[in-house]
Structures are given as C-alpha cells and as structure tokens.
Amino acid sequence: MKRFFALLVSCVACISMWALQVNNTAGSLSTLVDDTSITSLTVTGTIDARDFKFIADKLNDLTLLNLGNAEIVAYSNAKSPVFLAIDTYDSNAIPATALMNKKLRSVTLPKNITKIGQAAFAGCKQLEFLSLPSSLEVIESYAFTSCNMLKSISLPSGLQTLGEGAFSRCNEIKTVTISPDDSFTVGKDAFQDCAKLASVTLGDNVTTIGPGAFAGCGALKSIKLNPTSHLTTIAEAAFASSGVEEMSLNKCNELNSIGMWAFANTPLTSVTLPQSLESLGDGAFYYNLDLEQIDLPSSITNLSNYLLAGNNAVDVEQPVKDGVTHIGDYAFYNWDQIRDFTFPESVQYVGTMAMAGQTSLEQVTARPIDVPELGDNVWEGVDQPKIPLYTDPSVADDYKAAEQWKEFAIRPDSPPTSIDESLATNDLQVKAHFEGTMLIVNASAVISRVSIYDTNGVLLSAATPSSEQAQLNTINFIGKFYIVNVILEGGAQRSFKLVRK
Numbered sequence: 001m002k003r004f005f006a007l008l009v010s011c012v013a014c015i016s017m018w019a020l021q022v023n024n025t026a027g028s029l030s031t032l033v034d035d036t037s038i039t040s041l042t043v044t045g046t047i048d049a050r051d052f053k054f055i056a057d058k059l060n061d062l063t064l065l066n067l068g069n070a071e072i073v074a075y076s077n078a079k080s081p082v083f084l085a086i087d088t089y090d091s092n093a094i095p096a097t098a099l100m101n102k103k104l105r106s107v108t109l110p111k112n113i114t115k116i117g118q119a120a121f122a123g124c125k126q127l128e129f130l131s132l133p134s135s136l137e138v139i140e141s142y143a144f145t146s147c148n149m150l151k152s153i154s155l156p157s158g159l160q161t162l163g164e165g166a167f168s169r170c171n172e173i174k175t176v177t178i179s180p181d182d183s184f185t186v187g188k189d190a191f192q193d194c195a196k197l198a199s200v201t202l203g204d205n206v207t208t209i210g211p212g213a214f215a216g217c218g219a220l221k222s223i224k225l226n227p228t229s230h231l232t233t234i235a236e237a238a239f240a241s242s243g244v245e246e247m248s249l250n251k252c253n254e255l256n257s258i259g260m261w262a263f264a265n266t267p268l269t270s271v272t273l274p275q276s277l278e279s280l281g282d283g284a285f286y287y288n289l290d291l292e293q294i295d296l297p298s299s300i301t302n303l304s305n306y307l308l309a310g311n312n313a314v315d316v317e318q319p320v321k322d323g324v325t326h327i328g329d330y331a332f333y334n335w336d337q338i339r340d341f342t343f344p345e346s347v348q349y350v351g352t353m354a355m356a357g358q359t360s361l362e363q364v365t366a367r368p369i370d371v372p373e374l375g376d377n378v379w380e381g382v383d384q385p386k387i388p389l390y391t392d393p394s395v396a397d398d399y400k401a402a403e404q405w406k407e408f409a410i411r412p413d414s415p416p417t418s419i420d421e422s423l424a425t426n427d428l429q430v431k432a433h434f435e436g437t438m439l440i441v442n443a444s445a446v447i448s449r450v451s452i453y454d455t456n457g458v459l460l461s462a463a464t465p466s467s468e469q470a471q472l473n474t475i476n477f478i479g480k481f482y483i484v485n486v487i488l489e490g491g492a493q494r495s496f497k498l499v500r501k
Contacts (some may be wrong), residue, residue, distance in 0.1 A: 013167030019064075026073045026140045032056045042066040047077035049082040049089040052098040053310055068108040068137030073145055094120045095139065097425070105149070116143045116421045118163070125149065132156050139166045139189075148172055168192040172221075181228065186213045188413065193217065204228050211236040211259065227251040231274065235259040236281065239266060245290075248272050258284050260304070273297050280329070282306050302326040305351065309333035318458055327354050329375060335361055342367065349373045356380035362409060363459055366390040370393065371402045384408045430494040432484050437475040437500065443468050446489040453483040474500060 019040035022032040029043070029051035034059045043051075047070050056063065074091040081087045083095050092110065095141070096117035099107075099245040106129035115138040121127060122142050128149040129255065132139075134156045135166035139165035144150065152175040153167060159180060164187050167173065173194045178186065178201070185208040191197060193216040198215065209231070220242045223233065233251045236259035239247075244263065249255055249271040252393055260281030261270075271294040273286065280300055285291065287310035294308070298321055306330035308319070312335060321342045332338075340363040341355065352375030355361075361382055366389055367373075389408035391399050396412030399405045430443045441450050450470040451462040460477055463470050476481070484496045 001194070003351075009149065023488065024070070026075070027051065030058070033059070036059050040064040043070045046071050046073045048073050049095045049098075050075065052095050053082045055467070056098060056100070056102070059102075063103055063105045065099075065104055065106070066108040067110045070110050072110055072113065076338070077164065090115065092135075093117060096120060097122070099124065105129065109136075112231040114138065116140060117140060119145070121147060134158060137161070139163055141165055142168070143177050145169055150310065151226070152176070159184070160242055161185075162187040162190050164188040164190070165192060166190050167194065168196070171195045173197050175199040175201075177201045178206055180205045181208045188208050188212055188235075189215070193215055200224065202229070202231070204230055206231060209235060210236045211238065212240070213238050213243075214242045215243050216375060223247070225249070225252060230253050233257045233259070234262050237261045237264065240264045244268060244271050250274050252276075254446065257281075261286060263288065269293070271295070275299050280307060281306055283309065286310060296321060298323050300324070301346075303328055303331045305329040305331065306333070307331045307496075308335075312337040318342060320344055325349070327351055329353060330356070331359055339462065341362065342458070343438065345369065347372050348376055349375075351375040352377060353380055354378050355382065358382050361387055362462060363387065365457075366391045366399060369395055371398045371405060374402075374404050378404055379407070429492075430485075430486050430488070432486065432496045432498060434474075434498060434500045437473060437477075439470075439472040439474055439482075439498075441470040441472075441484070441486055443486065444489060445492075448489050449487040449488060451485045451487075452477075454479055454481075454483070457483070 001405050018038050020033060020038045021042040024032060024043050024045040024047055026046040026048040029048045039061050039177060041062055047339050062223050064307050070094050072370050074089060076088040078087045083097050089095050090114050093115035094117050095253045097119045100119050101123040103126055104258045105126050111133055112135050113133055114135055118140040119142045122145045125148045127147045136156050136159055138161040144167050145163055145165050146169045148171045150170050150173050153173060154177045157180055166187060166426055168189050175198050176191060181205060182205055183205050186206060188210040188211040192212050192216050196219050197217045197458050198367045203224055207230050215237050229252050232254050237357050244266045245268060252274050253276050256276055256278045258280050261283045264283050264286035266288055267290045268288040269290050269292050275297045277297050277299055282304045282305035285308050286306050301326055307328060309330045314355050320343060325346050325348045327350045329351035330350060331354045333353055336359045338358055339360055339362045343453060345366050345367040348487045350372050355378050364387060385409035387408055389410045390413060393412035396410055402408050437454060445472050446468060449462060452460050454460060461472055461480045463472055482498050484498055
C-alpha cells in the first residue's frame with residue numbers, strides 16, 4: 001500500500017510539472033518556464049511577441065494555452081525582428097505565424113484582443129476549442145487555415161475584417177454564423193474547401209460574399225439569408241463546386257452583382273433572382289446539371305458568356321426574356337433536352353457556340369425584325385435543316401439569306417397557338433382530352449404529330465404516333481391550361497385549348 005501511495009504521489013507530481021501557471025512580465029516567459037515539455041500553460045500579466053516566439057520555438061508539446069487574463073503589449077525592435085522579419089508588433093494582437101503548426105487543442109484568447117495576425121494558428125490540426133472574444137475586430141489572412149478539429153465558428157458582431165482564406169480547409173467545421181453590427185465582407189476564400197460545412201447563417205449587414213468564400217464546401221446545401229438582408233455582391237466563384245441546391249435571392253432587394261462562376265458546378269435545382277440585379281458574370285450558373293428552374297430578371301439584358309452552359313433546363317419555358325439584347329458565347333451550350341427555343345424581338349446578337357449541342361431541338365422561333373448577328377458555329381451539332389424556324393413573313397427572306405440562320409427550315413409564320421375550342425367537343429375527325437395527367441388524342445385518320453404547348457406558345461412535348469391514337473404523359477408539366485396541336489396524315493391540322501384538372 002505504501003508503495004502504491006508513493007507511486008500515486010509521484011504521478012501527481014509529474015502532472016503538475018506538465019501544467020504551468022505564470023504571472024509574466026512581457027519578454028520574460030523564457031525565464032519562467034523551466035520545463036519545455038509542459039502540455040498546459042496559463043499566462044497572466046503581460047506578454048509580447050518575444051514570449052510568443054518562445055512558445056513557438058520551445059514548447060512543442062503544448063496542447064492547452066490560456067491567455068484569458070493576459071494582456072498583449074506592443075513590442076518593437078528594428079535590429080532583431082521576431083516573426084517574418086517584422087520589427088513592430090501591435091498591442092492586443094496575436095503576431096503573424098505566432099502559433100502556426102502547434103499541437104494546441106484548446107486556446108483561450110485575451111479578453112481585449114482586437115487582431116489575430118496572418119497565419120497565426122495556421123496548421124494547428126488538433127485545435128478543437130476556441131472562443132473568439134467580442135473585442136475582436138480583425139482576423140487576418142489564413143489565420144486558422146487547416147485547423148481540422150474546429151467544429152463551429154461564430155464570428156463576433158464587432159468583427160470588421162475577415163481575411164483571405166481565414167478558415168479555409170478546416171475540414172470539421174459544420175456551422176458558421178456571421179452577424180456583424182456594421183457592413184461586412186466575407187473575405188476571399190474565407191471558408192474554401194471546408195468539406196463538412198453544412199450550415200451558414202449570414203446576418204443582415206453582410207454586404208459582400210467574397211471570391212471563392214464558400215467554394216468547394218460540398219456539404220453546404222443552402223444559405224440562410226433574411227428578407228432584410230443588405231447583400232449587394234456575390235463575387236467570383238463564391239459558391240463554385242459547393243453543395244448548394246437552392247438559392248432564393250428574390251428578397252435580397254439590394255443585390256446588384258453576381259460574379260463569374262459564382263455557382264458553377266453546383267447541384268442547384270432552383271434559383272430565384274431579384275429585379276435589383278444588374279450584372280451576371282461569365283459562367284455564373286455554368287454546368288449546374290440538376291438545374292430545373294431559373295428565372296432571370298428583366299433587369300438582365302446581357303446574357304454573359306457560359307452563363308447557363310451545360311444545364312439541361314428541362315422546366316425552363318422561356319430562357320431568353322423580352323429585353324435581352326446580347327446572348328454571350330456558349331451561353332446555352334449543351335442544353336440537350338430543350339425542344340423549343342424562342343429569340344424575342346429585342347435580341348441583336350447571339351454569340352459563338354451559344355446554342356451548340358442542343359440535340360433535342362425541334363423548333364426555333366425568331367421574332368427580331370432585324371436579323372441578329374451571330375458568332376461562330378452558333379448551332380454546332382444541331383441538325384438545322386430538319387428543324388423549322390418560324391419568323392415573321394415580312395423578314396423570312398432576310399433569315400433565308402443570313403449565314404447560319406438560313407440552314408434552318410424557315411417558315412414565314414408563327415408556331416401554332418390559335419385555338420378552336422369547338423373542335424374539342426364537336427369535331428368528328430379529331431378529339432383530345434385529359435385522363436388525369438395523360439393527354440389522349442383520337443382521330444379518324446392517322447396522326448402524324450401531336451404537340452402540346454403552354455399558353456405562351458412554348459413547346460412542352462411532342463409525339464409522332466403514326467396511328468389513329470396518341471398519348472402524352474404531362475405529369476412533369478406545371479399549369480392547368482394547355483394548347484394541343486394535331487397534324488394528320490395529309491397535312492390537316494387541329495388545335496385545342498384544354499384544361500387539365
């Protein structure tokens with residue numbers, strides 16, 4: 001028993017050696033720590049850059065650092081810089097690179113700290129417990145990059161600056177809350193490649209989401225924004241290659257700019273945008289393969305290069321709105337499921353390869369009176385001679401003479417939108433009705449083609465049954481009223497306006 005008690009006392013003594021508490025005078029820490037193998041250090045009094053240098057160089061086993069009751073004081077020495085050839089260090093600031101790559105698990109910062117320097121905690125892969133004081137105003141670039149054990153971050157409301165890559169590649173961060181008191185910018189690449197980041201809440205005073213701020217955050221499905229948000233800018237690649245599935249921005253009435261590649265390569269299914277939007281950068285929604293609905297506001301008259309390239313856009317009825325004058329290069333590249341494309345009267349230019357790869361295209365309507373100028377190979381891969389292009393009879397010859405346009409089967413009229421409702425009940429040759437979501441068409445002659453349109457004349461689906469009956473399932477269509485056009489063998493046509501109950 002005596003031997004066991006002696007061993008216990010010995011172990012307690014060892015533990016006490018590993019944990020140390022000192023009342024320091026700035027610059028003196030090296031004289032107060034005799035055992036550099038300590039794992040826990042609590043400092044009161046004052047501390048400066050020289051003390052941080054001692055911790056960085058000598059205390060390699062340190063896992064807990066408590067500076068909660070310490071004060072960081074200024075230090076300057078032009079003849080002997082401490083970190084990164086810097087010779088002047090501010091008070092209330094963790095010096096740049098001060099604790100980079102340490103084994104720290106828990107850090108308590110001074111209560112009056114205002115700044116965390118560049119890469120101060122970068123590479124602290126075991127850092128798990130961290131509370132940012134309310135006094136904090138500046139987090140410099142890469143301050144916490146690759147701190148892989150941090151689980152959540154709540155930035156203090158008084159924070160004014162969040163530097164480039166500040167929390168990038170923090171693989172375990174799951175939640176981020178940013179609710180600043182004043183206008184605030186989420187810095188460039190601030191949370192880039194935070195693989196498990198799933199929840200982001202942005203307060204009303206976040207005005208700018210910087211370039212690449214949440215790029216590569218694969219677990220991030222949505223962003224929480226209030227209707228009273230003052231967000232004005234979503235910058236270049238802000239959410240590129242993230243997991244964002246839905247972005248409802250229609251109530252962000254101060255948003256005026258979305259930068260190039262902002263949402264590129266994301267699983268977005270739905271996007272709503274405000275009328276305040278003035279610019280959409282190149283490739284803003286590039287290759288969002290799951291995108292089903294997007295409503296571009298009328299304020300956007302210039303569709304940028306690559307804007308919606310690669311998006312199948314199954315449910316987009318009218319991708320180009322009235323008022324659009326310029327369609328950029330590759331803007332609708334590889335929309336391989338769209339059947340009907342309409343160019344409104346306002347369009348003046350269609351860019352290189354803008355419509356290339358639209359292999360399911362069945363019909364084009366061109367409403368401009370002045371034939372729009374074209375870039376190179378606008379319809380590359382599209383079998384134009386087999387596709388009717390409807391245009392006003394007065395300008396049909398202009399389209400027939402224009403390069404690339406003339407490759408279509410130009411028809412000097414409009415696609416069928418006229419309605420003969422009496423035929424739905426009284427015509428003996430063709431009858432059409434809905435059974436649930438199934439459109440049923442019967443005729444006393446062979447049906448060559450059945451087409452179904454929405455009330456704006458946009459083609460939704462078509463079939464070529466080559467029999468006296470046709471069936472089209474409309475389960476994926478939104479709306480109640482439809483126009484059905486039936487073409488019989490020999491060329492006779494009938495149109496119906498039908499209600500799907």
